[in-house]
Amino acid sequence: VQVMESGGGLVQTGGSLRLSCTLSGLTGAAMGWFRQAPGKERDGVSCIHASGHPSYYGNSMNDRFTISRDNAKNMVYLQIDNLKPEDTALYYCAAGLYNYCLRDSWSRGDTFYYWGRGTQVTVSS
16 A cells, blocks of 8 residues: 655745645545644644545644545545645645544544655745
């Protein structure tokens, strides 16, 4: 099983990015996006069920984040709009142990077994 993120980069405040996650060797898993900034704990950004619905977002995330998936392509996406400097972090994609997100605890990350190496998002002010 491999999880690989792409799409990060350096953008200006107010810009947008779409992060992509390629999953190979596994189907039918809930997928999550997480991020970690230097010196900070990892945050759960979003989780999406294997079917594509429903999806959940972390407490500190707002409607600037949109998760989606294309099961035919085994891809998961994270659209981030109106980027802010505080969004600067290494963004990780992960495949869950189940085909659904645990509504109250997915953001801890401990139900995700396969992790990518991350893609860096840097937002300049």
